[in-house]
Amino acid sequence: MSVRIEFRLNGRPAAVTVDESLRLLDLLRDELGLRGAKEGCAEGRCGACCVLLDGLPVNACLVLAVQVRGSAVETIEARDESRLQALLRSGATQCGACSPGVAQTVLWIAEHPDVAESFALEDLLAGHLCRCTGYRGIVEGARRTIEAEKA
């Protein structure tokens, strides 16, 4: 069945009609043209589909589109590229398939200093599987992003 849902997408009101079985990931990619979030595993293990839902990082492959009714969804497309420089310079990206998800989480951490202070950075990043970098570039890039945004 199809239903109409209203929600906030990247800070603006959005309204779509969706099949109730549609995942948030597929809504973003196939209906709304926001292809930064990617399907890496369909089981919430790799983090490549990470977006923010009501201000928290989630795997969009495990959320139904209808569940974002009345909620705020933020995707990597809304992020300012200037905030990605530290990740770039640290070698956080190689093939790029995990990168939008990683960038999403890193920026979120940088925006929440209380979280960054309460939990180990690697603990917060463990939901992103990367096969290319060995993670040093990602963790270092995350650290530098947090530092830069504290200032």
Next chain:
Amino acid sequence: MRVLTPASFDEACAMRAEIPDAVPLAGGTDLLVDWPTRFEAHDRTYIDLSKLPALRRIEWREDELVIGAGVTLWDVRRDAAIERELPLLPRAAARMAALQIQTRATWVGNVVTGSALADGAAVLLAHEARIALAGGESGAESIPLRDFYGDADRILQSKRALVRAIRVPRRRYSVAIFEKVGLRAANTRSDLNLTALESEGRWRIVVGGLTPRAIRCGNLESRIESRRSVDSPDDLLAAVRRDAGSGSEPDRSDASRETYAYRERALARILTTALSETVPWIRGNLRSGRA
């Protein structure tokens, strides 16, 4: 497929009563796995509980902590009071999957699935939690988790009820251990997990990974409470075996016996070494004995 969106928990209970086949959906971190190819799941009716603020309450009562059905693993990790008083809850949550799952997965969901991947259920079992039901013919009801866990579907179906909350007794524990062995250091399901709590001489030990679902290990507890000395992990194996019964794996026939044997030995060793730090009659000496 239909997704019903109740405006309140009462309305959700009414929906559940009216449509017995309706599946409660909260975090979705279990129900939505491999969603695109699970066609049979697309033909069902779901009740979306994820937008009910009343369910996301964490409430401290005099003798118990009440965790609403919408409270996530991350909510508990962020709660300083829970960290102070019931530290195994955030400790277990921290080791379940990763951040993006923890922000969605609920404690109630973890318990209801009865899945082998449910570490949260194991920890709650050790705390002797109770399940608060609502709706259905019996109305509000409180059941010990140990009677609910593993039988959740049948109980909820037969009562046409929903889980409203989990009630965790407030106790001062002098020993609180949570250990987990997974496939890697983070973002992993359990191969083996151990929760051990001691309060006023009484032990509560729950093990996940030896059997298809986590089990309370009454024989291990008695063995330790007996104060008979434990000189090596071997000394605990008999009790472990009685608790685990035949020790069957859910699947994978050939590997299962070896895997079970490995896990029971690893468990005995972890428990012995962890307890030897605080329990005088337990010596964590791995060098003696075969285990």
Next chain:
Amino acid sequence: MDRLEGLSKLAGLERYVGDLLVEGCWWGATVRSPSPRGRIRRIRFRPEVDWSDFAVVDARDIPGANCIRHIEDDQPALALDRVRHVHEPVLLVAHPSRSAVRRAVRAVEIEVDEDDPVLDFRSAPRPAGIQHGTDNVFSRITIEKGDLESAMAEAAYIVEGVYETGAQEHVCLETQGMLANVEDGVVVVRGSMQCPFYVKEAISHALAKSGDEVRVIQTPTGGGFGGKEDYPSMIGVHAALLAQRVGHPVRMIYDRREDMAATPKRHPSRIRHRTGVDANGRLVAQDVDILLDGGAYTTLSPVVVSRAAIHATGPYACTNARVRGRVVLTNSVPCGAFRGFGGPQAHFANERHMDVIAASLGMDPAELRRRNLLRDGDATLTGQIIEDGTDRVALMDRALEIASVPEKRSRHREFNRSHAYLRRGIGMAAVHHGCGFTGDGEDRLDSRVEVAGLADGAIEVRTASTEMGQGATTILTKLAADRLDFDPRRVRIAPPDTARVPDSGPTVASRTAMIVGKLVEDACDDLRRRLGVAPSCDGEALAEALRGWHLAHPRLLPIGEARYRRASAQGWDASRHRGDAYGAYSWATQVAEVEVDLRTGVARVVDFVSVQDVGRVLDRLLATGQVEGGVAQSLGWALLEQVRFDRGAMINPSLTEYAVPSCRDVPPIRVEFVESPYAGGGQGARGLGEIPADGPAPAIANAIADATGSRPDALPLTAERLAAVIELVPRGGLDGAGTPT
């Protein structure tokens, strides 16, 4: 220079094949064999699907050869009547709706009259199990040097060992994907791949098309590691067949489960060493027997076993040796290319064995290596004289120094005495990796590169090299910009489109910076010649000459060309595997420090050092990233990644059940480069991509042996498997040969 496409990747703007918006695109999927071996008796299409809406393609619909040829012609694109492995492709279906296609695949029943499958590569097959040649051996190779048996008879010590490694799945974060369409009579295929010309060749062969009728374009590729070297030919042919049938674009994107279960893996291995050592610790006789599991079809297995054999005796002087290698058929998913390509298997066995030899002799493992490492002027197993400027002993010593091996050893002794259940150890591996294709392989590739001077004043570099995260785009840009004294922003890399670029060979074998990079430089030089400027002219003068050219020759581009010419004079005897195997080698010593939990068998790597000579380092950040990523993959292969098989198929094809390393599994990796330039490589570069994955597994296993006194000789050393290995150590420990004391 920042990675050129890096920001686009981080910002989610890079368009992989699954991201492309295509009007009127259909979805394709594959129906696969449920059986490991037998004859297809019947295919039943269940009636709950309205099949009239679907396109269905089977083997009889293939216009050309029903064959995906890598080396032999044994692997069909679609099984006709016999199947040889679970998940072998049998049918293709297409429909405008992706979910309809998914349901349709489930609604096809393939009934097979089963024969007994061959599932264990270690045992010789029964007569009824022979499915290839006379003995199921895809390829065998023998390399001999000196007089093995005499040398063995005179040796002071003989040390034996058997070492095993398991399969490994690539887990590229972007799964396999292709998009095919027929545009103006040309079959155009876009997708995730390492080798566009391989895919073009495969499609031409299967669809009976000539060169102009097939065009293949690589899209941004989310990881390769060899997993997109051979398999894209299969999925590319499938997509092309469907597109031709359907008359609309057809896209095939594998989900993670299919990707893990149905595509090639690293070859499992069993390698036996018997080594004669003299009284001074010199290896005088090396007898190695290599057995690889190739799966159901030949694919690239002959080259994998060849490389394994060539590297089997390690970076050591070798006077008397016999290396025998075989790769055999089993009824399992065919194995394929994976970073290292036989090297990791060979080095695991050899470097574990070096430590076993050292322990037998009561010698320090580094000292044993010091006495045997190739010096300039020494000959390799194949008789190639090494004289390349690398001081391999100094390189090893540098790694040991950075890793603080002696201090750590004494600290570990203290720690291990006092801790109730943790044990620490440190271990090393010295490895080498031949760069580029073996022997005359590069000659046969006959690689060509072009550099064009565009009308807008930019330079366009045209190669078939594909960016898959390793930094090819950035490096080739740098090489051209440096050679021409141009601003890199005025250098473009042409998309790897077979209609637009020459065939500079596949993006494999650690050949891109070295061989293709050199050709880019040569093509730049040729461009200068055509523009009539001096070889030493600066960028300004070149830009001026380019402007002049375009004024004089409107609509004609000046194109510099280069074609591969082998640097070395000495020949290669392929049948005996003697001579100069490679133009250049890279060298590395890697050191791992581990902590083992005796209670659970969990081993963690707490520190790692990698020192390598890969010639000139073209970009420090990119090169470091290659080392770090390669180490992480090898760590996963050693400790975490276990492909579980049932009837020759992977039964844990998910990221929950197959554990690649997380950020908490990989320690800080200390990377240092020694740079001995190779004149035949771009700016002096040698190969870099694979050598980081050659050494970590044996270094980690050696560290575990050091920590526990056990014999960790079979990968993966998962917690359960390592616990079993440690169980075998009685209270007094084992001696160096693995015998209880």
